[in-house]
Amino acid sequence: MSNRPSFETYLEEVTAEVTGELKQTLPVHWDVPQSLVDAMQYSLMAGGKRLRPLLVVAAAEAFGAQRTAALPVACAVEMVHTYSLIHDDLPAMDNDDYRRGKLTNHKVFGEATAILAGDALLTHAFYSIVQSGRRSGVSADALLSIVEELSELAGARGMVGGQVADMEGEQGMTDLAQLQYIHLHKTGDLMVFSLIAGARIGGATEGQLEALRVFGRDLGLAFQIQDDILDLTGDEQKMGKKTQSDVNQQKVTYPYFIGMDASLEEVKSLTQSAKDALGRAELPDPSRLMEIADYLMSRDH
Numbered sequence: 001m002s003n004r005p006s007f008e009t010y011l012e013e014v015t016a017e018v019t020g021e022l023k024q025t026l027p028v029h030w031d032v033p034q035s036l037v038d039a040m041q042y043s044l045m046a047g048g049k050r051l052r053p054l055l056v057v058a059a060a061e062a063f064g065a066q067r068t069a070a071l072p073v074a075c076a077v078e079m080v081h082t083y084s085l086i087h088d089d090l091p092a093m094d095n096d097d098y099r100r101g102k103l104t105n106h107k108v109f110g111e112a113t114a115i116l117a118g119d120a121l122l123t124h125a126f127y128s129i130v131q132s133g134r135r136s137g138v139s140a141d142a143l144l145s146i147v148e149e150l151s152e153l154a155g156a157r158g159m160v161g162g163q164v165a166d167m168e169g170e171q172g173m174t175d176l177a178q179l180q181y182i183h184l185h186k187t188g189d190l191m192v193f194s195l196i197a198g199a200r201i202g203g204a205t206e207g208q209l210e211a212l213r214v215f216g217r218d219l220g221l222a223f224q225i226q227d228d229i230l231d232l233t234g235d236e237q238k239m240g241k242k243t244q245s246d247v248n249q250q251k252v253t254y255p256y257f258i259g260m261d262a263s264l265e266e267v268k269s270l271t272q273s274a275k276d277a278l279g280r281a282e283l284p285d286p287s288r289l290m291e292i293a294d295y296l297m298s299r300d301h
């Protein structure tokens, strides 16, 4: 009988380790105003699926790297993701009261502190990648590429650009290509980053990085279409995830453009093409990444 933990156990283990590491990496022992630390901690510890850290860890482990080498970057991407959620919830953006089933950061700490907590999480992410590099054994060259790719994929050419396109799309979106651009950047780019960062920690070749980029892009798009579907079908309101702006206005989503059945088919076909790309990467052990792809396609929240 195999000793390999089930996927559920793997998921629980990685989530617990990431959450433990996140607690340690926060600047709690520094001379930092307590209100700032509290606000950073509040959103980082508010739950969440820890999907992006999971992708970093699973990609690194697919190459046989130690999990401990991947954890600092895994935490860093969760900090960037958390900052984006805090800012996205602000009155100037989505103006949401709840996130992850709890009051949003600005509802608890006030708008100015929420903005600054987001800023501090973003900058702390880069600090912790560079600082941890000295003890994680990841080469300086790999760390340099990781920092370069995080700056690109979280910034104007990535997630922030996707967010701006989304805001502009609210004035009227006319075609699917526009929605795809938003999904690829706002949602997909941090997933692509997570995979290629994990792969770099594992020592990937250029060809393998390219295949993982395709895997991440297709997976990110499938994830977001699934999110669009769940927005319409799931019991999201009760879970505190659906945004107030979703409630107030008819959101332009994948099902809006191509209908529910075609959207469900698209999730399946993107997941399959993601898995095909992963197959082409010829990783030493792609099994957890394959399981993640199936898990995301079948998730109900």
Ligand code: GRG
Residues within 6 Å of the ligand: 047, 048, 049, 050, 051, 081, 083, 084, 085, 087, 088, 100, 159, 160, 163, 186, 187, 224, 227
């Ligand atoms: C403010 C720069 C800036 C960017 C905001 C992340 C984001 C971009 C907006 C949040 C709204 C949203 C629905 C974004 C699409 C990406 C997405 C599905 C985020 C939620 O990710 P999950 O489901 O969240 O992984 P948890 O809470 O589980 O971590």
